Amino acid sequence: MNYVIAVIIGIIVAFVIAAIQKSSLTSVTMQHAAADYVKKGSVKFRIQTERFLYRKVEKTEKQQK
Amino acid sequence: MGELIDYKCPCCGGKVEFDSTAQQMKCPYCDSEFSIEAMKEMEEAQQNQQSNMSWDTGAGSEWSQGETDGMKVFLCKSCGGEIIADDTTGASSCPYCGNPVVMTGSFDGDLRPDMVIPFKLDKKKAKEKYLQHLQGKKFLPKEFSDQNHIDEIKGVYVPFWLFDADADGDIRYRAVKERRWEDSRFRYTEKNYYSVRRAGSLAFEHVPVDGSSKMPDDLMESVEPFDYSEAVSFEKAYLSGYLADRYDVTAEQSIDRANKRIEESVIDTFRESVTGFDSVTTETKLINLNNGKAKYVLYPVWILNTTWNGEKYLFAMNGQTGKFVGNLPCDKAAYTKAVALYSVICVIIALVIAYFMS
Structure with missing residues (x-):
């Protein structure tokens, strides 16, 4: 079973490497945002709060050998 | 009660x-x-609050008397593209599709641009950048770079609407900090939930949206950014030797695109300030735009056409910064061979690792 998983992972990694190299052929894309056009020094926060709400603890029993 | x-x-x-x-x-x-x-x-x-994004779109101005004398309009009967050139610049083919254009008459005056960024790089530089663009592309068909011909290189002033705005955002997040530990019998996961709020403002200037429906929007956004500090007041003389694209998308039609980009930037900037958590999800967001102003400008772009295997390929170079973009074809046979070779190598490595691990 480990060897089957190894073969699958090997093939996936091969496709990923080829896809990265192929992506260099594409250079035309819509811009996601307008980060280049933010006026320097204009970012000002007037509220930055982090308020604790509640806590949850989950526990799972270990498999006893 | x-x-x-x-x-x-x-x-x-x-x-x-x-x-x-x-x-x-x-x-x-x-x-x-x-x-x-x-x-x-x-x-x-x-x-529930409504985000407010509104703009003042009174951009551009009237041409003064006699200013448009000698400006001609050329029409492409194939794609409908309209380009403007002065007396001294003949336009023989369409920068968008490469087909012949015909002169339809004198330019009778749309809006006069507010500003223009003059061409800083010449045609020779555009050719050099094109050759550089082909270098190091693993799956580019060899014949494409060997044949190496460009049908046309044209310097085109592309119309853009530029938007200035002050954005005010108020975004709330649900954030979680996790802690894990175990003892002899159990594994524990503690999740601490927080309500995070970021409210503030940021200013945007000269966010460009392409004002020509014939010039592909993704191509024009790919050659950004342009440095607006080098823009000058428009004079007809700048058009000499170059073509000018005629705007056919109004500022009102461009607003949605500008809104979208500014909103995404506000979201990204605020999100970057929320740190130290294992997961963060946005709950509510409220973004208002104030003092929205639009300008009508011309930006310089070198457009290059080439044809290969019956398909047209369009490239663009930022005429100010030299940024070069354009999608290239993929050699499917080379890609398939590479995938097969990488698969063999990666599978062998993975099997060796699996053998030693077992």
């Missing part, structure tokens, strides 16, 4: 009540407890 107010539990959605023992709000269904302040903040976040 007084008004009953219901608070919903953020954890399970049940109705939260005040617990007199704990002196806090408590959910009877999941036993979660919250302070009064925390409940108030969550209540405020639920109120």
Whole structure:
């Protein structure tokens, strides 16, 4: 079973490497945002709060050998 | 009679009540407890507010008398593209599709551009950048770079609408910090939930949106950014030797695109300031734009056409910065061979690792 998983992972990694190299052929894309056009020094926060709400603890029993 | 107010539990959605023992709000269904302040903040976040994004789109101006003398309009009968050139510049083929154009008459004056960034790089530089663009592309068909011909290189002033704005954002997040540990019998996961709020402002200037429907929007956005500090007041003389694209997308039609980009930037900037958590999800966002102003400008772009295997390929170079873009074809046979070779190598490595691990 480990060897089957190894073969699958090997093939996936091969496709990923080829896809990265192929992506260099594409250079035309819509811009996601307008980060280049933010006026320097204009970012000002007037509220930055982090308020604790509640806590949850989950526990799972270990498999006893 | 007084008004009953219901608070919903953020954890399970049940109705939260005040617990007199704990002196806090408590959910009877999941036993979660919250302070009064925390409940108030969550209540405020639920109120539905409308983001306000509006613009002043009175951009451009009137041409002065005689200013448009000698400017001609050329029409492409194939794609409908219209380009403007002066007396001294003949336009023989369409920069968008490469087909012949015909002169239809004198330019009778749309809006006069507010500003222009003059061409800084020449045609020779555009050719050099094109050759550089072909270098190092693993799956580019060899014949494409060997044949190496460009049908046309044209310097085109592309119309853009530029938007200035002050954006004010107020975004609330649900964030979680996790802690894991174990003892001899159990594995524990502790999750601490936080309500995070970021409110503030940031200013945007000269956000460009392409004003020509014939010039592909993704191509024009790919050659950004342009440095507006080098823009000058428009004079007809700048057009000499170059073509000018005629705008056919109004500022009002471009607003949505500018809004979208500015909104995404506000979201990204605020999100980057929320750090130290294992997961963060946005709950509500409110973005207002103030003092929206639009300008009509011409930006310099070198457009290159080539044809290969019956398909047209369009490239563009930023005429100010030299940034070169354009999609290239993929050699499917080379790609398939590479995938097969990488698969063999990666599978062998993975099998060796699996052997030693077992």
